Amino acid sequence: MTYVDGFLLAVPKANLEAYKAMARTAGDVWKEHGAIDYVECVADDVPYGEFTSFPRAVHANDDEIVIFSWITYESRERRDAIVAKVMADERLQGDDWKDVFDGKRMIYGGFRAFLEL
16 A cells, blocks of 8 residues: 655745745655655635635645645655655755745655555
């Protein structure tokens, strides 16, 4: 079964194109180092819920859009090796992302797949 890293974050609408450019670079790096899939999605039908919702989870403001993304790997072990290479890749060095979105509100984690159809 595969291993998946999942991400949820809020991006100011004014920074969406900059985020997309950053994501394209990051996706190329992840794929070059062995990730199976790299997917970035812009919220389309995610209402602000009374108690829980994607926008509420990342404290999205009216001027922000929610991004949901995931990266798929062959296994947790491959993920750990790939992430180490990605973090050392010079194309992703620096703090440019800090001007694009607030990393403190990003939710992320690793998941072991239990069902793949």
